[in-house]
Amino acid sequence: MPCALCGDIIPTEVARCPACGAWARRRDFRAVGVAVFMLLGFNAFIALGSGISLLRMARPLRGATHDTYDPGATDRALAPYSDVFLICSIMAAVTGLLYLGWLWRAYRQSPGPHRHHRAWVVLGWLCPIVNLWLPPRLVYEVWVNSGRYRTAERQAAGLVVAAWWTCVLLGVLLARVFTAGSVETLAEARFDVHVGVAAAAFQALAAALCMASVFQITRLQVARGT
Template sequence: MPCALCGDIIPTEVARCPACGAWARRRDFRAVGVAVFMLLGFNAFVALGSGISLVRLLQPLHQATHDTYDPVVTERVLAPYTDVFLICAIMAGITGLLYLGWLWRAYGQSPGPHRHRRAWVLFGWITPLANLWVPPRLVYDVWVNSGRFRTTQRHAVGAVVAGWWGFVLLGVGLARLFAVTGVHTLAEARFSVHVGVAAAACEALAAALCMASVFEITRLQIARDA
């Protein structure tokens, strides 16, 4: 397999890269980080494309009147976007499983201190109420413990993590709202499209900020091991 650090081919029975000396553990961790980063980028790309497509529907709705508006046609046009958001949720779930594996490794490789035990890397996402605030705190602790940060840098890390989690919650809530809004009147149709655009934007921003955290944590831990 190729080394994730220098690109040299490493035999499977060798634990270290003959060119740069990278350990297999570092190679594997970086490979998982790259996979998570790419999947998040794909999720962001799909969400961004959905948002741009929905924006194009705003102009016809703003030009329509109560006499020319056809709810049947509008419902037929907007129906596929509900499926798109469902597909985005499935893709996010698949990405999340790989992300949990990466975060489990990153937690174990960060020196600490941590406010939560390692088991919360898994239980923090499925425990009711706790899953609203435990995941961002875990990511923040792993990030700041993976390197040396000044106070202002810690605040910047906290802002990125808070922004990521806020957009995650907003994206999930707005996507569910988009699925249940009606288009019986022109006002409802305009509101529904605006909600869909906001949901897509939140999902794209959440994926982009998560990409930043995955990239930085992976880079810091590999640099520290080196």
């Protein structure tokens, strides 16, 4: 198989790359990180496309009046976007499963001490209430423990993680508000479209920020193993 770091062909019975000396475990971890990174990019692309398409829907509503507004036509036009958000949720769930596998290995490979048991890497996403605040703490802990950071760099990493998690929560919340929204009146339709645009924007930004954290953590941990 080719080495994930240098591209040299490595025999299956060899534990380290003969060219760069990378361990097989680190190669596998980097491959998982690249897969998560690409899936997150695809999620961001779909969300961004949905937001841009919804912005086009907002243009005719700006020029509409209460006399010319057609609730039925607007409802039919917005119905596919509810399906798009459902598809985005399914894609996010699939990406999340691979992300949990990557985070589990990253947490195990990062030097301690760790504030939480490794089981919380999975349980932290499943337990109600706890899943509102624990996942970003775990990601931040893995990130700063994977490299040697100054105080300013730790704060920057914390801002990225906090922004990512805020966008995740807002994206999920606004997507649900959009799918449950009403278009009976022109004002409600305009509000629903704006909520949909905001939901798509937050989801795309959340995926992009998560890509940044996955890239940095993977890079730092692979560099430590070479």
